[in-house]
Amino acid sequence: MILVVGGAGYIGSHLVKELVEKEDVVVLDNLSTGHREAVDNRAVFVKGDLGNEEDLLMVFRSYPIKAVMHFAANSLVGESVTDPLKYYQNNVAATLTLLKVMMKFKVKNFIFSSTAATYGIPEVDVIDESTATNPINPYGHSKRMVEQILADFAKAYGLRYVVLRYFNAAGAHPSAVIGESHDPETHLIPIVLQHLLGEREQVSVFGSDYETPDGTCIRDYIHVTDLAAAHILALEALVSGKKTAEIYNLGNGLGYSVKEVIETCEKITGKKATVEITDRRPGDPARLVASSEKIYNELGWNAERNLEQIIKDAWKWHQEKRY
Numbered sequence: 001m002i003l004v005v006g007g008a009g010y011i012g013s014h015l016v017k018e019l020v021e022k023e024d025v026v027v028l029d030n031l032s033t034g035h036r037e038a039v040d041n042r043a044v045f046v047k048g049d050l051g052n053e054e055d056l057l058m059v060f061r062s063y064p065i066k067a068v069m070h071f072a073a074n075s076l077v078g079e080s081v082t083d084p085l086k087y088y089q090n091n092v093a094a095t096l097t098l099l100k101v102m103m104k105f106k107v108k109n110f111i112f113s114s115t116a117a118t119y120g121i122p123e124v125d126v127i128d129e130s131t132a133t134n135p136i137n138p139y140g141h142s143k144r145m146v147e148q149i150l151a152d153f154a155k156a157y158g159l160r161y162v163v164l165r166y167f168n169a170a171g172a173h174p175s176a177v178i179g180e181s182h183d184p185e186t187h188l189i190p191i192v193l194q195h196l197l198g199e200r201e202q203v204s205v206f207g208s209d210y211e212t213p214d215g216t217c218i219r220d221y222i223h224v225t226d227l228a229a230a231h232i233l234a235l236e237a238l239v240s241g242k243k244t245a246e247i248y249n250l251g252n253g254l255g256y257s258v259k260e261v262i263e264t265c266e267k268i269t270g271k272k273a274t275v276e277i278t279d280r281r282p283g284d285p286a287r288l289v290a291s292s293e294k295i296y297n298e299l300g301w302n303a304e305r306n307l308e309q310i311i312k313d314a315w316k317w318h319q320e321k322r323y
């Protein structure tokens with residue numbers, strides 16, 4: 001059985017939907033940001049907190065866990081700057097509790113959701129896994145710290161792990177049953193689509209004076225279903241013993257500016273956005289684009305869905321919006 005911690009959240013719930021086709025799954029989630037209804041009903045659901053050792057002991061005693069996939073984290077850069085305690089508590093301390101219980105039950109396979117925020121402001125145009133990590137906010141630090149903890153646990157206790165550094169996760173399940181449902185929403189694509197549905201008055205573009213061709217920030221958007229597929233390949237590689245300690249970037253390898261994303265949303269929806277240029281948002285690097293060559297070469301993963309497909313699936317979900 002696979003334990004998916006944070007399986008009711010945006011990325012976790014999309015992974016669970018794919019994983020239940022292949023494995024027995026138990027989801028542990030405290031529903032602080034996730035949605036119970038987003039969890040596929042073929043998975044066992046346990047409401048609990050990964051920072052609470054009792055909750056974890058109950059799950060590990062009750063189910064024969066062979067691997068853990070960890071999606072349960074706070075992930076807003078801005079909030080991490082104003083409330084670092086929350087980020088170090090929930091992202092680092094709670095993960096240590098989880099790892100402690102895993103070691104106690106001799107569960108040694110671990111897939112960890114990390115982030116492009118570990119790279120900070122990179123000096124290269126295309127980021128690969130050898131690019132230096134220099135986080136510039138507590139969120140990025142919290143994820144980088146866990147990566148270090150995993151490397152140390154691997155050496156000392158024989159933990160086997162794969163770290164997946166996501167770039168900009170976006171889109172929705174092609175069935176439109178689940179999608180990106182944050183409250184408050186801070187991410188670009190859902191904000192633009194909410195505006196085009198009449199739920200927001202306008203879209204603010206945070207800065208148009210960056211050193212990029214059109215002056216707005218460039219990001220690498222990756223479909224959440226492609227992310228889910230990468231997790232399943234990583235899990236197979238770990239459980240089969242093919243991989244023991246790896247870090248992989250997950251992106252499209254293509255960068256799109258904020259303006260290009262808005263234009264693509266307009267094209268897909270056939271609606272015109274009202275756009276206002278505002279000040280830069282603190283902590284935004286000008287450009288974050290991944291090389292995902294490593295995971296392609298080693299596990300055969302490739303992003304199959306481009307920005308248009310991401311926005312098409314997101315738009316379908318936004319119109320029907322369930323969870």
Ligand code: UFG
Nearest residue numbers: 075115116117168186187188191204205206217258281284
């Ligand atoms: N943006 C706007 N207006 C908005 C919202 C966003 O102009 O209303 C811009 C941002 O300034 C940024 C781009 O759109 O340039 C994308 O912003 P998102 O908030 O959608 O995503 P981020 O790139 O800030 O964040 C993502 C993940 C984080 C991760 C980070 C790594 O959501 O978890 O990448 O830098 F930490």
